[in-house]
Amino acid sequence: MTHPMVIAAVDGSEHSLKALEWARAAAVRHGTGLVVAHVLPDSVQLYAARRSSLHDATEPEDLADPVSERIRALLAAGGPLPSEVRYESLEGSVPEALRSIGAHARMLVMGSRGRGGFAALLLGSNSRAVATSAPCPVVVVAHEARGVEVAAQPSAGRVVLGLHASETPDDVLRFAFTEAAARATTLQVVSAYSVPPSPTTLIDSPFAVIPPEALVGEDENAVPAEREMLRSQSERLAPFRAEYPSVPVEQAAVPGDAAGRLVATSNSAALVVVGRHHPRRHVGSLMIGSVANAVLQHAHGPVAIVPSLSESD
Structure with missing residues (x-):
């Protein structure tokens, strides 16, 4: 697509799924595509590096990404989809990987906390790092612990x-x-x-x-x-x-x-x-x-x- 796409950063947590829904609606509103980006866990990246170094031809080339598989199912069962949806499994640290993929994005959407956050924190370290330095606008979708949630329609409110x-x-x-x-x-x-x-x-x-x-x-x-x-x-x-x-x-x-x-x-x-x-x-x-x-x-x-x-x- 010629228009910059909306990127949703997901990790399988409920916070990221809320951000994914916000990003899906934003992509539909702007008539652009949606990229669902998941940074692979360190354990998966280490396994991939070891497999590559050993040149084990018996192992599959592509690693299974259970988060992406879950996201595909959720989007298929949800509301209207953008004209293009792409899934990306990324390697590297979360901030660096998201900064790289966000270089030409319309916006990058993520939850305010991920899987590793303490319950008392309002903002996770990865969310802050990306919002601080990404080359595109970053939308951080607040989690329920912050109190009032906006109206049911994603476009409600000013x-x-x-x-x-x-x-x-x-x-x-x-x-x-x-x-x-x-x-x-x-x-x-x-x-x-x-x-x-x-x-x-x-x-x-x-x-x-x-x-x-x-x-x-x-x-x-x-x-x-x-x-x-x-x-x-x-x-x-x-x-x-x-x-x-x-x-x-x-x-x-x-x-x-x-x-x-x-x-x-x-x-x-x-x-x-x-x-x-x-x-x-x-x-x-x-x-x-x-x-x-x-x-x-x-x-x-x-x-x-x-x-x-x-x-x-």
Whole structure:
């Protein structure tokens, strides 16, 4: 196929099967193919290496992959399938193998925990490693221990974008608009503005969601910093709203750190989208921005961590 495919990383765990269902629906929405990727366990890889070194002609050339066989059966019994489904059994470490296969993917989808995770952890080490460094957007689908699950339909809810108006790369905005368009849903854009500390600040107060048309006039009740942030949002979003005229956009400005608000909205969002790196970080750094890290660790629903093209290059 000419279009980049959606990749689902599976290991047979319930977390990865939930991610597989999300990826299947995403591939159908975007009209692209689905690659189901399974990194073979170390024991199987060691056996294959030993067999190869001994040149034992009596052993079969292809190793049986019970995970792939189970996945084939599950997909066959499930909902509509993409026009192309391909299965890949990979060798190497999980992060390296998935980074390699994700080089030209539309997105790579994985569960927040695998078979080896401790029950108390919200995010497995492999999920973090891949989200931190993959060359394509990585969608991490939260497991049930995080609380509320989004509605039954995979496309239910709005797409939420965490935006720093002057720093978030265009690739992140385009991914969010594309997802909202594919779902025929609203894109809610959340940005944070700085406020001086005050004993009267209500930390848990709800933020206001403002449609762009409401920004034409001056709101005397708006905090100047909030008003300026909303105007900066509008300027940054303008070319994307022109490119995606069918996507309704809601804008929200919040005091302080946006991470907590993004985590809160993840309870009812179909997807939360954030950029991976702060632009001032070194591109090769394995660290992700503080907002992306907080959302990835604590979100109640699917999170897309989107690199910029310069990072991928």
